[in-house]
Amino acid sequence: MAAFLSPFFAPLLVCLLGLTLDRLLGEPRRLHPLAGFGALASALERLLNSAPQKAWRSLILGTLALCSLVLPLLLLTIWLSAVLSGFWLLLAQATALYFALSLRGLAEHGLAVAQPLQRGELNLAREQVSRIVSRQASALDQQGVAAAATESMLENGADAVFASLFWFLVGGIPGVIVHRVVNTLDAMWGYRNPQFLYFGRAAARLDDVMGWLPARLTALTYTLLGNRKLAWRCWRQQASQWDSPNAGPVMAAGAGALNVQLGGPSPYPQGVKQRPHLGGTNPASADTVQAAIALVRHGTWLWLAVIFAISGLVAVVAGL
Template sequence: MGALLVAVLVCMAALLLDHLVGEPRRGHPVVIFGHCATWLERRLNSTPGSGGFPKGCLATLILVLPLVSLAALIVWLLPAPWSWLLEAVGLWLVLSLRGLAEHGLTVAEALEQQDLATAREQVGRIVSRQTDQLDETGVATAATESMLENGADAVFASLFWYLVAGLPGIVLHRAVNTLDAMWGYRNGRFLYFGRCAARLDDVLNWLPARLTALGYAIVGHFRPAIECWRRQAPDWDSPNGGPVMAAGAGALGVSLGGATRYDTGLKQRPVLGAGPAASAATVHGSIRLVRRSVALWLLVMVLGALAWELVLW
C-alpha cells in the first residue's frame, strides 16, 4: 500500500473519530498549548507593547520548534502501523468539524427560538467581536462567518498539512494557528509581538484557504461564489479570510461583513457576498457547506490516491 493511500486512510480515520467522539472534553493538547503560550507571553511581553517583534519571534520559535521536532522524531522512531495510528489520533485532536458544527447549531437553535440573549452568549464563545449588543442579523452574521473561516482553519488546513508533511505538518500548523488566534490582534499589546505568528499563519494557510474557497464554490452556488471571491476578497483585511468568506457568502447567496464592534472599537468591514442578510437558516447552510466541502476534497483525495496506486501497479 502506497504512502499516499495510507495518508488518505489516516485522514478518513481521523474524520471518523471526530464524527463519533468529537473533541476531548478535558486535557485537550491545544488548550494545554494555549496555557503555555499565555504563560510565556506574560513574561516576554509583560508591559503592553514592550515585547516587540523580536521577542514575538523568539516566543513563537520556543513554542513551535520543540513540538514539531518531537513529532518528527516520534514518527521516525515509531514503526508502521503504530505510526499510522498515532497520526490518525494526532489529526483527530486538531480537527474540529463536529465541534464547529455543534457551536454553530447552538447559535442557530437559539435564534430559531427567538432567544437572543442565549444566541449572543453562544456566538460570543466562537468569535472575538463584542456580542452583547448584536441583533439577530448580527448574531447570525458572526456565526456564519465563524463557520466559514474555521472550516478552512480548523478543518481543511489540518487535512492539507497532514498530506503535505505528516504529523509534523499538522503540529506546525495547529501551533502557529493557535498563536495567531491568541496574539494576532492589532492592538497595543500584540501589534508587534504577535506579528511573527500572524505572518507565519498567513503563509501556512494561503493555499488551504484558496482550496477551501474553491470547495465552497463547487458545492454551493458556483458562479456567484467565484465572482464574489474575485471582486470582494481583495478588499478584506485578511489575505486568507477574504477568499474563504467571500466565496462562502457567494456560495450561500447571502450578505456578510459590514460594520462590527470589537474591543478596539467599531470596525467598518466591506460587505461580502450578495443577497439577503444572514439568519438562522444561513448558519445551518454554512455548516452544510463546510461538511460538503470536506466530503468533496476527501473524495478527490481518495480518487487521487487510487489513481496513483494504479500508476505504480
C-alpha cells in the first residue's frame, strides 16, 4: 500500500482527485477563473484591436496581448509549483486540473441537447445546441442539431479533457494552466475574419502547437474504444481534409469510431459553410450524442489505466 502513496503515483492521484472534484462540483457557476480571464482578455482586445490596423501591426499587437496575458500566469504557476510541496502541492495541482477540465460539463451540455431530441422537442434542442456551437441553430433540422452536438462532444473531449490531462502530466500546474488559457484565447480570437485574422493569429498558432500531440492521442483513444477499422480509415483518409490540423484527426477518428456521418454543409450567420463529410454513413441522432459522451468518459478511464500502468512500471524499475 505504501508503494501506491509514493511520488511515482502522485500524478495518478492528482488526476483522480481533479476528476473527482469535477464529478462532484461540476463547472463553478460563479467566479470561475476562466470567466475572469476571459473578461480581462476581452478588455485588452478592445484596447488594442478597436480600430482597423495594418496586418503587421495587428499581428504584433495580438502577439503582445497574448504574451501579456500568458507570461504572468506562467511565471506565477512556476513560482507556486516551486514553493509548495507535499500535501499542499498535491492539492494545488488537483485544483488547477479541476478548473482546467470539464468532463461533467461536457456531458451536461450534450445531454441538454440529446434529451429534448429524444422527446421530439426540436426548438428546445436548437436552443441548447446554440450554447455550445456557433452555427445558426434555427436553421438546423433534427439531424443537424444532433450532428452539431456530437461534433462538439468529440472536439471538446480533446480540448477540455484529454489535453488538460496531457498538459498536467507533462508540465504540472504551469502546463495545464497555460494550455487552458491559450485554448481560451484561441476560442475568443482565433477567427478568420477582418477583426481577428492577424490579431488572433499568434494565439491560434500557439494553440495548434500545444494541441498537436494531445489531439492525436485523443484520436488514438477514440479509435481504440470504438469501431477501430473504420476510425483508423477515417483518420488516415479524412483528417487532412478538415481545415483545422488538430480537430481533423479528432473529428474523423471520433466519427469513424461511432460510425456516424458528421461534417457536410452547415449554416452559420455568415452563410452556409461547405465542410467535408467525416465518418461513416449512419445519420446523427440523440443516440450518437450520448455515444460521443460515453466515448469521452471511457477514454478518460483508459487514460487513467495507462497512467497507472506507467507509474507502476517506473516504480518497479526504480526498485520500489
